[in-house]
Amino acid sequence: MLESAVIWWTFFKISINERLIYRADFMLGTLMRFLPTLTQIFLWWAIYDVISNNEPNNTGAEPDGNIAGYKYGDMVAYYLLVIISRAFSSMPGLTGGIANQIRNGEVKKFLIQPVDMQGCLLMQRIAHKLVYYLIATLPFALVFFLCRDFFIEGWPPPDALAVFFASLILSFLLGFYLECCIGLIGFWFLEVTSLTFIYMLMNFLLSGHMFPLELLPAEPFNIRQLVEYLPFKYLAYFPAAVFLGKIEGPELYRGLLAEIGWVVFFIVLSRILWHRGIKRYSGYGG
Amino acid sequence: MPIRGKTFIADFSRLLVADKPFYNPAMPTIEIKNLSKTYRVYQKQEGLIASVRGLFHREYREVHAVNDINLTVEEGEFVAFLGPNGAGKTTTLKLLSGVINPDQGSVEVLGHVPWERENEYRRKFALVMGQKNQLWWDLPAMESFRLNQHIYCVPKDEFERTRDELCEMLNVTSLLGRPVRELSLGERMKMELIAALIHKPDVLFLDEPTIGLDVVAQHKIQEFLKAYQQEQNNTILLTSHYMKDIEALCKRVVIIANGSIYHDGSLEDIVDQFSGDKIVTLQLHDDRSLEAISKIPNLIEIDAPKIKFRVDRDGVGRVLSQILSEHAVDDIVVEDPPLEEVISNVFSQAEEKGRREVETHS
Numbered sequence: 185m186l187e188s189a190v191i192w193w194t195f196f197k198i199s200i201n202e203r204l205i206y207r208a209d210f211m212l213g214t215l216m217r218f219l220p221t222l223t224q225i226f227l228w229w230a231i232y233d234v235i236s237n238n239e240p241n242n243t244g245a246e247p248d249g250n251i252a253g254y255k256y257g258d259m260v261a262y263y264l265l266v267i268i269s270r271a272f273s274s275m276p277g278l279t280g281g282i283a284n285q286i287r288n289g290e291v292k293k294f295l296i297q298p299v300d301m302q303g304c305l306l307m308q309r310i311a312h313k314l315v316y317y318l319i320a321t322l323p324f325a326l327v328f329f330l331c332r333d334f335f336i337e338g339w340p341p342p343d344a345l346a347v348f349f350a351s352l353i354l355s356f357l358l359g360f361y362l363e364c365c366i367g368l369i370g371f372w373f374l375e376v377t378s379l380t381f382i383y384m385l386m387n388f389l390l391s392g393h394m395f396p397l398e399l400l401p402a403e404p405f406n407i408r409q410l411v412e413y414l415p416f417k418y419l420a421y422f423p424a425a426v427f428l429g430k431i432e433g434p435e436l437y438r439g440l441l442a443e444i445g446w447v448v449f450f451i452v453l454s455r456i457l458w459h460r461g462i463k464r465y466s467g468y469g470g
Numbered sequence: 471m472p473i474r475g476k477t478f479i480a481d482f483s484r485l486l487v488a489d490k491p492f493y494n495p496a497m498p499t500i501e502i503k504n505l506s507k508t509y510r511v512y513q514k515q516e517g518l519i520a521s522v523r524g525l526f527h528r529e530y531r532e533v534h535a536v537n538d539i540n541l542t543v544e545e546g547e548f549v550a551f552l553g554p555n556g557a558g559k560t561t562t563l564k565l566l567s568g569v570i571n572p573d574q575g576s577v578e579v580l581g582h583v584p585w586e587r588e589n590e591y592r593r594k595f596a597l598v599m600g601q602k603n604q605l606w607w608d609l610p611a612m613e614s615f616r617l618n619q620h621i622y623c624v625p626k627d628e629f630e631r632t633r634d635e636l637c638e639m640l641n642v643t644s645l646l647g648r649p650v651r652e653l654s655l656g657e658r659m660k661m662e663l664i665a666a667l668i669h670k671p672d673v674l675f676l677d678e679p680t681i682g683l684d685v686v687a688q689h690k691i692q693e694f695l696k697a698y699q700q701e702q703n704n705t706i707l708l709t710s711h712y713m714k715d716i717e718a719l720c721k722r723v724v725i726i727a728n729g730s731i732y733h734d735g736s737l738e739d740i741v742d743q744f745s746g747d748k749i750v751t752l753q754l755h756d757d758r759s760l761e762a763i764s765k766i767p768n769l770i771e772i773d774a775p776k777i778k779f780r781v782d783r784d785g786v787g788r789v790l791s792q793i794l795s796e797h798a799v800d801d802i803v804v805e806d807p808p809l810e811e812v813i814s815n816v817f818s819q820a821e822e823k824g825r826r827e828v829e830t831h832s
Binding site: 187191194201202290292295296298463465466467 | 564567568570571585587589592593596597602604606609613616617618619620621622
């Protein structure tokens with residue numbers, strides 16, 4: 185136990201050093217994150233503008249300028265919060281990185297040396313994220329300060345806030361292990377790019393990254409209900425909805441429990457995939 | 471030191487339980503018995519239609535990468551694996567380091583079965599591949615060393631001592647703080663070696679450690695390996711295509727071709743066994759003799775006043791005494807043909823033997 189703690193700690197420190205080499209790249213990346221959101225905010229501004237000028241009943245909007253329960257301010261706040269969720273749950277390069285390591289044989293390192301691959305990757309990822317937050321806090325704080333008026337309800341009550349933070353940490357783990365699993369499929373199919381692409385699309389639509397999940401249709405297929413049974417919504421929608429008070433009461437904790445369930449599920453799945461994968465790898469030759 | 475203590479307790483408990491034999495120094499370090507490994511390779515036909523068909527029905531071809539190998543290596547031996555590309559050298563090293571499982575046969579290294587991948591075994595060996603980079607690309611090599619220190623549970627003072635010693639031997643102390651990507655290939659290879667040796671492995675597998683290096687760097691690495699092996703008395707298995715490496719380092723040479731061991735012995739054995747010829751170089755006193763001798767069969771080259779030719783091993787004395795009785799000779803050199811030539815003959819013989827066997831089987 186102690187010896188692995190020392191290994192992970194060293195690994196963590198080295199990853200931080202490695203990341204700090206790319207500071208400038210990081211700064212730029214952080215600023216770029218706000219750009220797509222800006223276009224979305226303008227789009228919704230135009231939409232809300234149209235519905236407030238029209239007869240309320242033939243646009244599908246509710247009479248008081250709401251869309252699916254979101255006022256314009258809520259909508260902007262939602263997108264800003266989704267950026268935060270995504271800052272925890274998105275794992276750029278993880279899937280492709282694992283698949284590449286399998287394809288070019290670097291994965292051998294984890295068979296030869298007495299270290300665990302997922303532990304290494306997790307440490308690396310935590311280090312990367314921490315460095316990212318360190319650098320991103322300032323621009324984030326600035327944007328949120330400028331946009332503070334969009335948060336109509338202000339700060340959520342303390343219990344919702346606690347669930348919000350807990351769900352962010354869990355969304356990091358969920359994103360990590362989910363993408364790990366997809367990357368490990370590389371043991372069976374050497375090329376996972378198309379799989380990653382499908383995952384990206386699903387994630388974009390079903391996680392609430394593109395728009396709040398309340399906007400998903402219930403007809404002809406009840407997609408709105410479907411996403412409740414999928415893990416994606418915890419990657420973007422859930423923390424944001426908790427903060428905005430869209431999820432309340434016992435639903436808060438039920439959601440959190442379900443999220444924990446998904447995290448455990450993907451941890452177990454990734455272990456199984458890893459063990460099956462290296463068995464196959466070592467059986468068919470590396 | 472709780473770390474050392476823990477492994478000690480683990481070792482001790484294994485002694486008590488004794489379901490597996492505790493490593494006994496009298497046992498050979500590496501014992502390979504009837505080892506076979508077959509790969510299934512997807513056989514793709516050319517053309518679009520064949521590609522589409524390949525989606526539904528795949529044809530596989532079996533490649534016997536390693537075919538019934540038996541080998542015993544004692545502690546402190548430095549053994550070279552020689553063989554043409556695709557002969558099964560790297561596959562054997564992968565089997566020994568536990569990266570792949572065999573189809574048949576058994577291997578014990580230091581009393582462990584490699585493909586069970588016990589941490590205890592993994593702390594006792596190292597694999598260095600000349601073509602693969604195992605260091606952190608953007609960071610100084612020092613960071614990779616430190617990581618390995620913790621991975622292999624090396625106490626701090628011992629780590630520092632080993633590192634300084636190795637850096638001094640390879641003369642890279644001044645480069646420790648430079649990012650690996652800025653090092654030359656030779657410098658990087660030296661760092662790779664240090665990283666692999668930080669935990670003082672009992673067994674070291676080197677897969678073409680000098681590939682792509684210039685002559686000076688090759689020589690440095692040879693010298694280092696030689697000195698290191700003499701000092702530590704560990705067991706080293708090396709594959710290389712450079713005969714110089716093997717001449718300098720290994721007393722024992724195992725030639726592998728088509729997945730089987732074709733020869734196991736010393737370099738001199740190989741020359742004796744596989745080369746029937748000697749190369750004779752004469753320096754003649756006058757051009758007339760040169761012209762007369764130039765009619766000799768198996769002439770290699772004439773570079774007046776020298777003449778070089780090939781003579782059957784048994785006929786050297788007869789041919790030379792005949793020449794000496796007829797001509798004035800200033801200097802005589804009789805030598806074995808270059809090692810590269812002998813080995814390439816051995817390879818082609820081995821390949822031909824393999825091909826014949828395949829034909830008789832089918």
